Amino acid sequence: MAFKEPVEKYSNSVVEVDVSGVKVGGQSVLSGIYTFDGPVPNPPKIAMEVIDTQPEEWPQPLIDALGDVYSDPVKWALKCQNEYKADMICLSLLSADPNGMNRPADEVAKTARAVLDAINVPLIVYGCLNSEKDGEVMKAVQEACHGKVILVGPADDENYKQIGAASLGYGNKVAAQSPIDVNLAKQLNILLGNLGVPMESIIIDPTTGGLGYGIEYTFSVMQRIRLAALAQGDDKLKSPIISMIGKEAWKAREAKISASEEPSFGDLTTRGILWEAITAINLLAAGSDILVLRHPESVKLLRNILNEFFS
Amino acid sequence: MGLTGIQIYKLLPQTNCKDCGEPTCLAFAMKLAAGKADISLCPYVSEESKAKLSEATAPPIREFTIGTGDGMVKVGGETVMFRHEKTFFNPTPIAVMVKDSESDDAISAKLSKISSICFERVGKKLCVDMVFAKNEADGAKFMALLDKVAATNKPFVIASDNLETLKQAAEKYKDKKPMLYAATLANADAIAEIAKATGLSVVAKGNGLDEVSQVTSKLLAAGVKDIAIDSTPKNFKDALKDNVFARRASIKQKVKEVGFPTFNVISDYAKDGMMEAVIASGLIAQYAGIVVISEPDPAKILPITVSRMNVFTDPQRPMVVEQGIYPINNPDENSPVIITVNFALTYFIVSAEIEASRVPCWLMIMDTEGLSVLTAWSAGKFVADAMAIYVKKTDITQKVKHRKIIIPGYVAQLSGEFQEELGEGWEVQIGPREAADLPKFLKMWKL
Numbered sequence: 083m084a085f086k087e088p089v090e091k092y093s094n095s096v097v098e099v100d101v102s103g104v105k106v107g108g109q110s111v112l113s114g115i116y117t118f119d120g121p122v123p124n125p126p127k128i129a130m131e132v133i134d135t136q137p138e139e140w141p142q143p144l145i146d147a148l149g150d151v152y153s154d155p156v157k158w159a160l161k162c163q164n165e166y167k168a169d170m171i172c173l174s175l176l177s178a179d180p181n182g183m184n185r186p187a188d189e190v191a192k193t194a195r196a197v198l199d200a201i202n203v204p205l206i207v208y209g210c211l212n213s214e215k216d217g218e219v220m221k222a223v224q225e226a227c228h229g230k231v232i233l234v235g236p237a238d239d240e241n242y243k244q245i246g247a248a249s250l251g252y253g254n255k256v257a258a259q260s261p262i263d264v265n266l267a268k269q270l271n272i273l274l275g276n277l278g279v280p281m282e283s284i285i286i287d288p289t290t291g292g293l294g295y296g297i298e299y300t301f302s303v304m305q306r307i308r309l310a311a312l313a314q315g316d317d318k319l320k321s322p323i324i325s326m327i328g329k330e331a332w333k334a335r336e337a338k339i340s341a342s343e344e345p346s347f348g349d350l351t352t353r354g355i356l357w358e359a360i361t362a363i364n365l366l367a368a369g370s371d372i373l374v375l376r377h378p379e380s381v382k383l384l385r386n387i388l389n390e391f392f393s
Numbered sequence: 394m395g396l397t398g399i400q401i402y403k404l405l406p407q408t409n410c411k412d413c414g415e416p417t418c419l420a421f422a423m424k425l426a427a428g429k430a431d432i433s434l435c436p437y438v439s440e441e442s443k444a445k446l447s448e449a450t451a452p453p454i455r456e457f458t459i460g461t462g463d464g465m466v467k468v469g470g471e472t473v474m475f476r477h478e479k480t481f482f483n484p485t486p487i488a489v490m491v492k493d494s495e496s497d498d499a500i501s502a503k504l505s506k507i508s509s510i511c512f513e514r515v516g517k518k519l520c521v522d523m524v525f526a527k528n529e530a531d532g533a534k535f536m537a538l539l540d541k542v543a544a545t546n547k548p549f550v551i552a553s554d555n556l557e558t559l560k561q562a563a564e565k566y567k568d569k570k571p572m573l574y575a576a577t578l579a580n581a582d583a584i585a586e587i588a589k590a591t592g593l594s595v596v597a598k599g600n601g602l603d604e605v606s607q608v609t610s611k612l613l614a615a616g617v618k619d620i621a622i623d624s625t626p627k628n629f630k631d632a633l634k635d636n637v638f639a640r641r642a643s644i645k646q647k648v649k650e651v652g653f654p655t656f657n658v659i660s661d662y663a664k665d666g667m668m669e670a671v672i673a674s675g676l677i678a679q680y681a682g683i684v685v686i687s688e689p690d691p692a693k694i695l696p697i698t699v700s701r702m703n704v705f706t707d708p709q710r711p712m713v714v715e716q717g718i719y720p721i722n723n724p725d726e727n728s729p730v731i732i733t734v735n736f737a738l739t740y741f742i743v744s745a746e747i748e749a750s751r752v753p754c755w756l757m758i759m760d761t762e763g764l765s766v767l768t769a770w771s772a773g774k775f776v777a778d779a780m781a782i783y784v785k786k787t788d789i790t791q792k793v794k795h796r797k798i799i800i801p802g803y804v805a806q807l808s809g810e811f812q813e814e815l816g817e818g819w820e821v822q823i824g825p826r827e828a829a830d831l832p833k834f835l836k837m838w839k840l
């Protein structure tokens with residue numbers, strides 16, 4: 083008896099979101115690399131993260147790779163675009179953090195505009211992860227970036243009104259972040275919908291746990307979101323998914339500690355890059371549409387993987 | 394497949410003798426149907442019924458072991474497509490390839506690394522699990538290689554295209570319970586003979602799942618049951634497809650011919666060691682039964698095995714440690730007191746940093762139902778009043794003279810209220826956010 087391929091295609095699909103000409107979503111299969119189940123019109127994208135201020139206490143492999151540009155967000159973004167061929171740039175406005183440098187909203191918004199003007203791939207702008215401040219910052223950023231469509235976030239249940247309302251005004255896309263929970267993700271999409279933000283403008287950020295530090299929760303929540311969208315046809319969960327991988331992966335002790343301090347762990351550069359790339363391959367399999375990465379070598383590894391499916 | 398309680402009842406003696414611990418045969422049958430009892434509990438069931446039952450209740454993916462003793466691995470036995478439905482059971486063993494065509498020195502170096510790479514994380518050991526011994530040179534060289542491999546006590550795979558060599562090796566090492574690689578359409582009958590004579594498990598290899606099914610059909614017909622399947626993909630894309638399809642076909646459609654753990658020789662197609670590591674982790678998350686890579690490099694094995702550990706943790710039960718006061722580095726009445734949650738990962742990270750600091754400490758672990766610091770705080774479990782109640786309930790005041798307690802930096806906001814709840818004389822101190830900064834903090838700590 084011949085083996086019959088058990089293809090699984092759904093009648094529902096992920097909503098297609100167009101961020102300034104780069105589209106994500108649109109597939110009716112569980113993961114962007116399940117091309118054996120059906121067409122994936124828009125391959126998953128690799129975004130590279132740029133931070134608006136020189137990062138402190140960065141792991142050595144990142145300094146080695148990006149140390150020449152990491153004090154200048156525009157140069158950094160250009161390097162990611164031109165040299166590493168990032169599909170998108172994700173600018174993290176960490177310097178706005180009230181518990182850190184606490185730069186005012188209009189000042190960090192200027193950086194966003196400068197990066198936007200310099201690059202020709204789409205821009206994602208992420209805040210400092212303080213809900214209140216991000217509400218303020220994302221308003222200023224959208225004002226400063228008017229004229230081009232950007233993806234802004236993370237909007238959460240506290241600041242979604244400010245971020246969402248501004249996104250409507252400028253026609254921007256919103257990354258809606260909820261803490262690893264299917265119902266909360268749905269709830270936030272409903273709230274944004276009530277504001278008038280259409281599903282074509284929303285991307286879910288389910289909160290990423292890094293390898294060894296909560297990835298298993300993120301993995302399963304992403305699969306459940308996709309199953310709810312495709313198998314059950316839940317309209318409010320049909321958004322594409324963005325994963326903030328670099329930030330979580332490089333926080334791990336295993337991605338930071340040197341081989342001289344922990345000889346049994348082996349070479350730090352190899353280990354750190356794989357910490358990020360392996361977090362990424364797991365979440366890609368679980369359904370991620372935008373992988374936000376930091377190290378050029380993990381970008382290369384994931385590009386190799388994606389090229390097998392889309393070339 | 395999947396008998397109902399009534400169907401099972403018909404196979405039982407129907408005497409209601411109660412020896413199985415159930416009041417009636419029917420009650421026992423219901424438990425069997427729900428997978429909550431084992432047929433061996435009924436001493437009176439006929440052999441014939443037993444065979445029928447064990448076939449009907451066998452997991453859709455064959456489960457078996459490779460190797461012997463401490464290092465023995467169990468593969469297959471999975472029952473679901475998604476880990477949130479239940480859990481994945483048997484962590485994918487990671488095998489490293491060693492060839493007889495490599496120099497003696499290279500082989501020895503590789504094997505000694507394979508034996509020594511082992512990490513401890515959250516109370517579990519993460520190691521290289523198996524050796525894939527490949528025959529490329531002559532028979533004598535291969536036997537010499539197998540001697541060295543067997544001495545590592547890791548389970549191993551005997552891989553040879555030469556039937557005579559394979560047979561000879563299987564005979565010689567059968568007590569170590571290695572696995573044979575591989576049965577193909579051309580040699581399936583002969584391999585089945587060897588497998589049956591030695592009782593060893595076999596990899597069925599073919600070009601795609603269709604050919605693999607033909608090979609497993611032959612093996613099954615010959616009475617071989619412990620099988621893994623290798624569809625020899627040319628790249629990750631095909632490997633992913635075959636792993637997903639084999640899992641779906643066996644779990645959802647009960648296709649017996651592919652109801653086996655998949656065998657993934659990633660080193661055959663991955664471009665380099667980095668790609669091997671990424672692909673291995675991707676496939677482990679996507680149903681791989683066994684993976685074979687080429688290098689025993691700790692910087693790669695660590696992330697691969699941590700990834701595997703995450704995929705195979707039970708989503709219903711976070712790993713926890715017991716509530717209580719843990720002495721670290723022989724503390725006394727003047728040592729610092731630290732409080733945190735009982736999530737196993739948090740405990741593992743924090744206690745490791747304290748140990749590394751060499752500063753004697755009392756680590757108070759509070760039951761937060763296995764939630765991390767911020768998650769437990771958000772869930773109202775690691776909050777001032779609950780923490781104060783816990784601290785007062787313990788005998789920490791008999792262990793130390795002072796009344797100072799250090800809290801995680803991420804919950805700095807609860808320090809005032811916590812101090813108030815603890816009452817007169819207590820001082821709540823805010824520690825750093827990341828455990829990595831604890832050693833520096835503790836070394837500076839003064840009474």
Ligand code: B12
Pocket residue numbers: 260261262263266289290291292295296299330711731732733734736738739742743763764765766767768769770771772799800801802803824825826827828829831
């Ligand atoms: C995995 C995860 C979950 C898992 C649970 C995992 C678990 N066992 O705890 C699930 C999916 C169940 C979950 C649920 C929720 N979560 Co949650 N979760 C996470 C996630 C991704 C990782 C947490 C983790 O495992 N960290 C690793 C452990 C080791 O960290 P840790 O315990 O904090 O320990 C570190 C430090 O604190 C320090 N440390 C520990 N002890 C001590 C002691 C001392 C003295 C010192 C100095 C240091 C120290 O050492 C460790 C390493 O540095 C984080 C976001 C993130 N990326 O971090 C969100 C996060 C913690 N979750 C959050 C929330 C809100 C929730 C929910 C309340 C959501 C909801 N409304 O349902 C629920 C609550 C759970 C419930 N009701 O049962 C928020 C918390 C927001 C906040 N700032 O307060 C976070 C930050 C996500 C976010 N950005 O919104 N979550």
Ligand code: SF4
Pocket residue numbers: 405406407408409410411412413414415416417418421434435436437438
């Ligand atoms: S032991 Fe067997 S025969 Fe006796 S009650 Fe149980 S199932 Fe029935």
